[in-house]
Structures are given as structure tokens and as C-alpha cells.
Amino acid sequence: MSIERPQYGEYASPEEQRARAGLPPLGADPVASAPEPAPTVSRPTASSAPARPIGRLVTLVLLGFGLVNVLSSIPQFVNMASTLNDSMQMIGIDGEFTNYAAARTWGVVAVVVLLVGYAVTAWLSLRQLKRGRSAWWIPLVGFVITMSLVSGCISVVMFSDPAFTTGLLTPPVE
Secondary structure, eight states, X not given: OOXXXXXXXXXXXHHHHHHHTTOOOTTSOTTTTOOOOOOOOOOOOTTTSOOOHHHHHHHHHHHHHHHHHHHHHHHHHHTHHXXXXXXXXXXXXXXXXXXXXXXHHHHHHHHHHHHHXXXXXXXXXXXXXXXXXXXXXXXXXXXXXXXXXXXXXXXXXXXXXXXXXXXXXXXXXX
16 A cells, blocks of 8 residues: 655645745735845856957967977977987087987977977867956966976986986086
């Protein structure tokens, strides 16, 4: 034997149901018995508050500069052994860079990190601009984070080469 339970509001009278819903009683003047509307706070939306034009311009210029930097850096990272050999010569380290396998592997890793870092930075910046928010700081933070990771990739290659580490640890001859 199952006992049927009442449905929601089944025992409430129509007046009680209207009172719970915040509606005026049946037969009452709706204008006279209407409650005072609560004050609302209007918030700017993406369409009503666009980003400042100068901030938008700065963001786009920084993204453009970043794109040029990424595209011009790819050849150096792909050919990192030659780049590091030239760097050793410029800072006065005798010897030749010999860790070609690590340079090739970490150069590709650096390119991937660079591309992903730029893509994430551009996506976040454009998303903020689309929402009408300030985004000039995102390319700067993205640059710092991405270049820190890329510098780590380069450091692994530099310090794994015996000629490079020997040259750094040997005091210059005067």
C-alpha cells in the first residue's frame, strides 16, 4: 500500500500561492498593490564599455612586435648549434660548440614553446579586447613567461656543451 504524497502547493489556497510568488491578491488593483521595485545596479557590458582606444592600440602593437620577434627567432632556434658557436666567438670563448644533438632537440622545443606562448598570449589578449577590458599588460606578461621558458631551453644546451662550460669557468688570460 503506497501513500500518495501531496504535490507542491496542493494544500495552499490560490491566495497563499499568489502571496508566496509575490503577486497581488486576486481581484486587487495590480498597480496599487505592486511592490516597489528594488534598485538595480547597471554594469557596463562589452558593447557599452569598449576598451580605451590607446590601450587597444598598445595591445595590438605589442602583439605585432611579438609576432615579428617569434618569426625572426625561429631560424636561430632551428640552427641553435651555429648560433651558439657564433655566441661563443663573440664572448671570447675559445673552442667550438659540439653538442649538436642537444642543440637540435632543444632548439625544436624552444620553437614550440615560443609558438605556443605567443598563441596563448594573443588568444588571451584578443579575448580581453573582445570583452571590452584592458589587455595591454597581457603581451608583456606573456613575453616574460615565454622568454623565461625559452631561456631555460637554451641554457640546457649551453651548459651541456663541454667547450662552453670550460670557457665560462676558465678565467680570461690577460
